[in-house]
Amino acid sequence: MDVRETARLISRVESGDEAVRDRVKALYRQGGRARIVGISGPPGAGKSTLVDQLIERYRARGLRVAIVAIDPSSPFSGGAVLGDRVRMARHATDRGVFIRSLAARGALGGLTAATGDVLAILDAAGWDIILLETVGVGQNEVEVMRIVPAVLLVQNPGDGDAVQSVKAGTLEIAHIFAVNKADMAGADKVARNLQEMIAHKARQTSEGWEEPVLLTEASNGRGMDELVAAIDARFAFLDANPDLARREEKTRLQARIKELVTQHIHRRIATSVKNGGMADLLDAVADRVQDPHSVAETLFRDITA
Amino acid sequence: MQNSTTRCILGMVGTDVHSKGLKIIAQVLRDEGFEVIYAGDHHTVDSIVSAAIQEDADLIGLSFSSTAYVDYTLEIVKALHERNADDIAVMIGGQIHPDDHKILYDGGVGGVFGPGFKMPDLFAFVRECGARRRAVNA
Numbered sequence: 108m109d110v111r112e113t114a115r116l117i118s119r120v121e122s123g124d125e126a127v128r129d130r131v132k133a134l135y136r137q138g139g140r141a142r143i144v145g146i147s148g149p150p151g152a153g154k155s156t157l158v159d160q161l162i163e164r165y166r167a168r169g170l171r172v173a174i175v176a177i178d179p180s181s182p183f184s185g186g187a188v189l190g191d192r193v194r195m196a197r198h199a200t201d202r203g204v205f206i207r208s209l210a211a212r213g214a215l216g217g218l219t220a221a222t223g224d225v226l227a228i229l230d231a232a233g234w235d236i237i238l239l240e241t242v243g244v245g246q247n248e249v250e251v252m253r254i255v256p257a258v259l260l261v262q263n264p265g266d267g268d269a270v271q272s273v274k275a276g277t278l279e280i281a282h283i284f285a286v287n288k289a290d291m292a293g294a295d296k297v298a299r300n301l302q303e304m305i306a307h308k309a310r311q312t313s314e315g316w317e318e319p320v321l322l323t324e325a326s327n328g329r330g331m332d333e334l335v336a337a338i339d340a341r342f343a344f345l346d347a348n349p350d351l352a353r354r355e356e357k358t359r360l361q362a363r364i365k366e367l368v369t370q371h372i373h374r375r376i377a378t379s380v381k382n383g384g385m386a387d388l389l390d391a392v393a394d395r396v397q398d399p400h401s402v403a404e405t406l407f408r409d410i411t412a
Numbered sequence: 413m414q415n416s417t418t419r420c421i422l423g424m425v426g427t428d429v430h431s432k433g434l435k436i437i438a439q440v441l442r443d444e445g446f447e448v449i450y451a452g453d454h455h456t457v458d459s460i461v462s463a464a465i466q467e468d469a470d471l472i473g474l475s476f477s478s479t480a481y482v483d484y485t486l487e488i489v490k491a492l493h494e495r496n497a498d499d500i501a502v503m504i505g506g507q508i509h510p511d512d513h514k515i516l517y518d519g520g521v522g523g524v525f526g527p528g529f530k531m532p533d534l535f536a537f538v539r540e541c542g543a544r545r546r547a548v549n550a
Contacts, residue, residue, distance in 0.1 A: 111497065114468035115549070122416040185417065186442035192463065193452040199459035205466055210447045212417065 108232045110205060117207060120224040131224050138230035141173075142342055145252045147243040147277060148261035153287040155194035157261060157325040157334075158238055162198050164335050165236050173205040173234035175225055177218070177241045177248065180210045187211075191240060205234060211247060218247045220370055223254055223363045243277055252280045253362045256355065257341045258312075259283045259334075262301065264294035278304060282312050283337045289322035289330065298322055314351060316344050375410035418542025421469040423451035423460045425484045430477040433506060437473065437534075444535050446542075457484065461491045464500050471501040471522070471541040482512055482519075489520040499548060501541045505529065 108116075119127045144161075146154050158174060165172045176191035189208035198204040209225070211218050222239065229237050239255055241248040252258045260281035284305070286298045301320045312318060319337050323330035345352040379385065388405065391397035420441060422434050431453050438448045449467045451460060464472050472492075474485060485504050492500055501522040508516075508526030516524055523537040 111465050111468075111495075114466050118419075118468040119549075180447075181442060184443050184445045186445045187447045188438050188442045188450055189447060190450040190452075192467075193450060196452060196454070196459070199463055200456070206463070207466055208449050210417070 108228075110202075113205070113228060113232045114207065116228050117209075117225050120228065121209060121212075121221055123221075131227060134231035135224075135227040138227055141226075141230040141234055141237050143226060143230075143237045143239065143255050143257070144338055145239045145241070145255035145258040146261060147241045147249065147252055147258065147281075149263060150242050150244065152261040152263045153325045154240055154242075154261050155191045157285070157287060157323065157331075158191075158240055159195040159197070160325050160328055160331045161238060161335065161338075162195060162204055164331065166198070166201065166203055170235040171203045171205075171233065172236045172238065173207070173229045173232075174238045174240065175207050175209060175222070175229070177209045177211055177222070177239070177251070179242065179244060179248065180212050185212070205229070219251045219254060219363060220366045222251050226254070249277055249280065250362075252277075254359045256345060256352075256359070257282050257338060259285060259338070262286045262297055264288050264291040264297055278308060279310075279312060282316060282318060282341050283334070284318060284320040285323045285330070285334060286320065287323050287325055289324050294322055313344075313355060315348065316341070372407075372410065376406065379406065379410055416542070416546055417445070417447045418471075418538055419447045419449060419467060419469050420471050420473055420538055420541075421449040421451050421460070421464050421467055422473040422475070423455045423463070424453040424475050425455045425457065425460060425488075426478060426480060427454070428476060428478045429453055430506075431475070433477075434473075434475040437475070437505065440531065441535075441538065444538075446538055457487045457491050461488060461495060461497070464492070465495060465497050469500055470545045471503055471538065474502070474504045474506075476504060476506040476508065479507075481506070481508060482515060485516060485521055486519040493520075499545055501544075503534075503537060503541075505534075 116127060120131060146158060148154055162172050174195065178187055178189045178191065180187045187210035189210060192206045192208055195206055226237060241251055243249050258281045260277050262284065264286055284301050286294050298320050305318050321330055321333055321337060323334055388397065388402045392399055392402055422438055424431060424434060438450050441448045449469060451463050460472060472488065481504060485502065489502055492498055503523035503525060504521060505525040508524055510526065513524055522541065525534055
């Protein structure tokens with residue numbers, strides 16, 4: 108699959124085009140080789156700059172790297188400015204690098220399903236490393252990290268962010284932590300705070316995997332070799348513990364499949380509503396002859412019949 | 413769920429650094445509901461075309477404050493053709509002289525938005541590029 112075909116297939120999957128579903132099913136079955144790494148964190152933490160550095164190092168090893176960078180869509184207009192690839196611009200003519208920007212498109216939770224398909228496409232297309240970058244601002248952008256076996260959380264050195272990561276639930280999802288812009292004041296403190304929070308977590312993200320907290324300066328490359336080593340170590344850990352790796356894989360797949368089922372239901376409901384299926388039922392509920400639960404049960408039976 | 417949005421990649425080629433106009437257009441297009449891939453400045457013909465193909469953009473938007481826009485733009489149209497990506501439209505904006513409109517349009521440029529252009533015209537053009545590509549791919 109060449110770049111153009113890959114890119115067009117991604118677009119069709121993104122727009123929910125059902126005509127390509129059989130193709131995606133086949134591609135999923137052909138995949139499984141690529142190493143997928145998720146990178147998330149608050150805006151301005153330097154994720155894209157860090158990704159740019161990772162690309163350089165992986166390319167030096169002769170690996171082909173694909174990047175999927177997800178940014179939120181405007182809740183008002185539905186549009187988006189996708190500005191991550193700008194920070195990786197120096198790789199733009201390297202045929203061993205593929206960068207794709209995606210807007211979250213107010214996903215209704217469908218972001219995970221669409222992203223899963225995009226990863227399957229890139230995996231089958233032969234990319235060795237796939238980096239999935241999201242901004243950890245919304246629930247969806249954090250949730251999508253659940254489908255990835257190695258998650259890196261990038262933090263700012265400013266104080267407040269350590270608390271932020273607890274609120275957002277990213278602490279439970281990440282395998283590796285990097286405090287970026289480490290030359291700035293407060294970086295060591297944030298690193299220590301993170302280490303404490305990790306030590307007090309109810310459960311480890313991945314049982315038996317020690318979550319490292321690294322200090323990095325993506326803008327000049329400091330700490331990047333250690334970061335690459337930590338990512339290598341994460342995959343080595345999974346390779347060395349195949350039972351655990353398989354259990355985790357199944358948990359990830361469960362999340363994806365649940366979302367796909369939900370999407371099917373959403374689609375059926377949307378069609379049903381469009382065909383006027385609910386109109387009479389709504390009158391009955393407004394008149395208190397029927398109640399919302401009973402109508403929902405009837406509707407569910409109808410759409411899954 | 414059919415959920416298509418028109419994707420436009422915006423960038424500047426060469427050593428031109430006056431990107432303020434580009435950034436404003438990026439926001440304006442976003443607020444109109446389009447997805448803008450902001451590719452920034454210092455692109456070569458190869459890098460902007462490669463980006464457009466990877467992003468499966470419906471169109472490329474280029475901004476110029478230098479005078480080399482005819483050569484650059486026509487090279488980009490040619491490169492898209494050579495890489496089998498003719499369906500990606502090209503539009504340019506910035507300091508475009510009316511005398512150059514003919515050579516640009518004849519050369520395959522789809523939209524020229526020089527000084528004094530009207531936003532509704534820009535929106536209509538972008539929308540049309542998206543609609544046209546969706547119709548072709550359907």
